[in-house]
Amino acid sequence: MSTPTARSLRVLLVSHYYPPHVGGIENVVRQEAVHLVRQGASVTVLTSGTPAEVRAQGRGAAGEDGDGVRVVRVAAWNGLEERRGVPFPVLSPRLVPLALRWARWADVVHLHDCLYTTSWAAGAAAALTRTPHVLTQHVALVDHPSPVVRQVQRAVYAVAGRGLLRRARRVIVLNSSVAGFVADHGARTGSVRHVANGIDAVGFRPAGSREERDRARDRFRLPRDRVLVLFVGRLVPKKGSDLLLAAADPAYDLVFVGEGNEAGRAAGRPGVHYLGALPPDAVTDAYRACDVFALPSTTEGFPLTVQEAMASGLPVVTTDDPGYAPYGLDRDHVRLLPRDAGELRAALAALAADTRLRERMGRYSRHYATSCFAWPEHTRTLLGLYRCALSGTPGEQPSRTPVEAA
Template sequence: MRKPVLTIFYQFNPWNTSIGGIQTLIKTFIKYAPNEFEVRLVGTGDENQPTLKWQAAELAGREISFLPLFFLKNDNFRSLIPTTLKYTAALLGRCLSSDFMHFHRLEPSLAAWNWHGEKTLFIHNDIHTQMQAAGDQKAILWRKFPAAYFALESLLVRQFSQILSCNTDAAEFYKQRYPLVQDRVAYIKNSFDNEIFYPLSQAQRQTYRRELALKLGLDEETRFILFAGRLHPQKDPVLLVRGFAALNQPQTHLLIVGDGELATEIRAEIGRLGLSGRVTMLGAVAIEELAKLHRICNIFALSSAYEGLPLVVLEALASGTPVVTTRCGETPKLLAADSGVVCEQRTPECIADALRQIILHPENYPTASCVGTAQPYAARTVIQGFYSKMLSRWELPSNSALS
């Protein structure tokens, strides 16, 4: 029997160190895809890959077919022409019909209007909050043209069999805004790879933490606060740096993992605040290295202006690390009193207070509580269940399979 074909559309090269929860989720979806499926990925390539040609590849131990549409040097930085626009333009005029098609941005689905198969749109942010967020107006280009965005969205959402959001507020927003497709809108759990993100014993944690401190030339009793993500206005890492400065707690060190357009501004702010010896910018790191940091840091901190449900939060919790977050996205609904602290205001002082709360009383945020909070989102359970439902739909007698 022919295998059902899943084609995933997103503007990245999975073999590069690409920063973002969407990229991580796609890789996890591929890793845990059952053998009953043929998996294809339409992304971007590097200078060593021929573009616009399907090629056999391996990702996370899984054989896939990969189609790079164009060469993209670094998807961690925005260019003058938005990558989404380039990606959508490269899809126009093509036919990539599949049994299942997963879109992680709305715009590329413009090219898929006449393609046959089950189409699913994944919503990764609370778009309503995203459009209204204060701050850098360049954070999302559509913020300058909200009416145009929602007009395009109202047209394109009709083609989707499923519209899935990892944010309950966003799911409700779509149901209310588009009543004709409200029965297709649902909440979906984001998921972390539980084979990569897991906790250490307390003794191991302390040993590896001391090793990291000595490697960085710090006191071996240093406590680490970790940020990981794209250095982008959405994540507002500059606010976190200011919050860390306001913390003013001895023997604490901020680790910033990631890259992006705010890197220069962050370095300048670190210098302005006199934090050069207390903040280390590590750049983009491989997921295995990030997992090691999650396992040994004392706190994971996120100062975002808007979110869906950040995978990196689940990864931190699964590693036994409590979370400090601003009140945005799904994270505040997820955290328990013994697995993290929610900042009620997006101010340096509020972030500093939350960090101090965990630094001074780590016993109130035990590893077991953090891991327990993340456990329902483990990939093996969530993603395999998702594929099982896909396969059931494909096997229905009424299914008109592609030949």
């Protein structure tokens, strides 16, 4: 059987969440879907949905968004995220027949993270229909504060995760930490590929003038005369929102974008501005409104929000995670710190006091992002990996890595 070209390739992307739900993985899947369609592929996304989203779609039906992506939503209970900050939707039994239906349709199934029931069902469907699957593993084991959550993660990765990783024709990772994790959990030798996420460097860009920055601040009722430190992500301990709140200081204000069980602590405090979850166009304005980006998260490697902040020309203060090592970041221009509130406060205060330092770090951020991250290049790499998965050939590493491009 001949390998389909990009213009005839049918791709099933599988993710536990998808926009309008806010989060890093769903944003990656959305951008992959849109850019695969632009390359000529036919793309269906299998994901969870709220009861209202599923009713609007129609039972078992597939809706199409404005960019030509077919979206199939399965009703899900999302109480674990709402009550405990654990992003794990519990999907209805309709997931199984829908996964089988769309796995039969697809030439290749692309799973995102092996922790979720969407990936388990679609991975099993791919095996039953003999459709090759590719898997992107975004993170390793998350050091969650709950021992129960940590134990559940270990059990899932040891059983369902190991099977999905072992059967995957290609396993995509963002950093060396996750590469080691997937190798320890069953990924076949030679199947692992390092592929950086892309970034929309047109949508995520610095403010073109002081006036544009002030308009963005006015949109969110943020003060014009304060240094603003931005956090974007779920407000949960893994992301470090609690640590950033502990690092609050009179030298700067904190701005939080996102939802989570820490949101109540952020809202209403002096010098803290809680904007809640924002639609994509508003998120880009939030970056342009602020002066510094801070994300003291744990075990995330190179999160998408850090890429967005860099593309937006913001100085970045984040955790010194081993996942950054392959990217060759200049530590004079990106602050990589221990997860300590005192060190975080000192770094942010120093940036708040030094306009020239912020400008220099911001220029580095923008140059690095535009040089190293691009969704069209990411998508072309995906298509190459899909073709290798279909043909059974070993394939090659992407021709340009972030380290080489920097």
